Amino acid sequence: MNVKTRFAPSPTGFLHVGGARTALYSWLYAKHTGGEFVLRIEDTDIERSTQEAIDAIIEGMQWLGLDWDEGPYYQTKRFDRYNEVVDQLLAENKAYKCYAPKELLDEIREEQMAAGTKPRYDAKHPRVVAANAEATDSSPFCIRFRNPKEGTVVFDDKIRGRIEIANSELDDLIIRRTDGSPTYNFCVVIDDWDMGITQVVRGEDHINNTPRQINIYKAIGAAVPEFAHCSMILGDDGAKLSKRHGAVSVMQYRDEGYLPQALLNYLVRLGWSHGDQEIFSLEEMISLFSLESVSKSASAFNTDKLLWLNNHYIKTSEPEYVAKYLQWHLDAKGISTENGPAIADVIVLVGERCNTLIELAEQCRYFYQxxxxxxxxxxxxxxxxxxxxxxxxxxxxxxxxxxxxxxxxxxxxxxxxxxxxxxxxxxxxxxxxxxxxxxxxxxxxxxxxxxxxxxxxxxxxxxxxxxxxxxxx
The missing domain is CATH 1.10.10.350 (Arc Repressor Mutant, subunit A)
Known part of the structure; x- marks a missing residue:
């Protein structure tokens, strides 16, 4: 089997640390197995998706050096394909039209919560049945997937092991909204099928989506990929990593003077290990990486350790590599290297003292100005x-x-x-x-x-x- 992985971010914000680690693990697995890596932009949330975020994601991937073999694909350019499969499911009675208005479903959910039951869509609820019976040809409707009512969904997560969910716990999710737009859980399945994805590496926040998606894979006759759900990344204080912990956008780390190799080395160790080794070249990462060696436990972000790694790479990398990324900071500080020594020679001399490229750029100043x-x-x-x-x-x-x-x-x-x-x-x-x-x-x-x-x-x-x-x- 030819391995094919994908990184599929939603462009509702910049490429953050958690997303970058997911992309790295997916990329490494593809490289380790001689497979292919796909970049897919999941922009079905039209209201929140922005071109600025798309550009930032692509820029972040390029800066990290996580090159893709296919893509970037955009879900908004594939609506015809999704609708084709929706129509197929309708024809096969694996999906159906639901006329129950959102306001009614919200009321039912409130009643369910007040009664202490799990809030969920219930196709057999008398008020839902009545709403569907009273609908006319002009009534607005969404399309729901007819989820199996019996049995269980079982999958062997490459990180977490066997996971089993009863179908009775899952409701009939919407696959096409009232406005005609397809939904996330449906689109990703069609994309993975069409693109031949064999392994899905993503965050643990998607675990609840996985059984729903597996049932859709089976309904359309698609091969079900293997799944690997990575644990979250925590801040220094043990809370979930967020903006208040400082730099969480990948390009913010560039702006703060980190080398991409240092960030990659740090990210790969946030959940994966190979003995006690701390320093990994890109070649070693590719050679040694396996999903089975990724920890189930959450990882804590440690800025001091990242700084230590950054200093290591500034000191030990080829000066030409450091110069490539230092140039951005020299330009930002207005330091021209035209009238002075070769920048590689300056890096060799002063780099050992610097934890970041910002410090290094400042230490270069007196050689040229x-x-x-x-x-x-x-x-x-x-x-x-x-x-x-x-x-x-x-x-x-x-x-x-x-x-x-x-x-x-x-x-x-x-x-x-x-x-x-x-x-x-x-x-x-x-x-x-x-x-x-x-x-x-x-x-x-x-x-x-x-x-x-x-x-x-x-x-x-x-x-x-x-x-x-x-x-x-």
Whole structure:
């Protein structure tokens, strides 16, 4: 059997963390088995679905690198197909017209709840029977699926094991509304049938829909796919993950400076594990993933762990990969890398200190942009009159360099220390503040090598002017 999975979000909001994890698990299963992955946009909720949400879902999938083999399909473009099957079910007496108005059904539900019984549609209720009997050809109606009354629905969930529901617990659900639009539970079945879906991976909130859908699969003669229902994701506080926990939209994580590989690695571990391993390449995820290894228990989102992973990937990934996603943040901060060192070289030098790409972009700034002011605390401590002689001697030596290398610049600092009989900190720290504008940076000789000779000379002169001004006050 050729495996075919799908991710089928409703475009009523952005791609959130739970949806992204579902998409990842579905994508990984398809890749692991050599199968295909389908993207389907379930936009039958016309009032709440938006083009903005559709664009955000697709952008989120592309940013994560979860490429699809087919799609995106849109349910709103398949209404003719759904109506064709509805008509077929009507002809086979597997569906029927219901004329009972919504107001009547709401009243009956209230009566049922008041009586302590389960609120549900009852085709044999006297008032429903009367409403259907009194209907005329012009009366509005919906179409309901004739659900079996006997027996049970049984399915072997790949995550949760055997699940069994009595048909007596299920009512005759609407498959086409009064306005002629088909409903979610019906559309997904027809889509899965037409698209050859073999495995359905989705959230546990869909478990109640599954027996209803299985009965429709059987009624139309379609093969029933295997199901795997993932548990919910909780916030740090144990409550269901929501907007109040911070970033829940996938693209918000991009905006906050996360690499897609870090988020993927984090999401795959929110419910799935392989021994004690924490770091997984994409190739390892594909090779090792199985639905049977996904936990039934809810997972807690831990932002600190995600930050740790992000720092790991910034430090250890190929700098060209980091640069690809860093560019968005550089552009957002107005930092052009045209007049300066290769961005990959800067990433290698400063990336280890950064937890996010926002931090990394800011640390890149002084390699490409001059600054008008020094960091106040660092300047107050290190750009003092006592540092003037060391900076002046270092400036002479810097200007004299024919070969601008880390080794030669290290020698400049060491020789300045030796000639003035000063400790490394008395020379290196004023130089660091002069060249970077701040009190912290990687090794100052390596920074100077990338900043470039002309800029280093100019910045040391700027620092000396600052000291002179300070002396004058």
């Amino acid at each position: 001059d600054f008008e002011e020094f960091e106040a605390g660092a300047a107050k401590k290190h750009l003092r009159p006592v540092a003037k002689e060391a900076l002046e001697l270092a400036l002479v030596k810097v200007k004299a360099q024919d070969a601008w290398t880390v080794e030669n610049l290290h020698a400049v600092i060491a020789d300045t220390c030796s000639e003035l009989d000063l400790g490394m900190g008395k020379v290196g720290m004023p130089l660091r503040v002069a060249v970077t504008g701040q009190g912290q940076s990687p090794s100052v000789d390596a920074v100077m090598a990338l900043v470039g000779q002309a800029r280093v000379v100019s910045r040391i002169e700027q620092a000396l002017a600052f000291i002179a001004q300070r002396e004058a006050q």
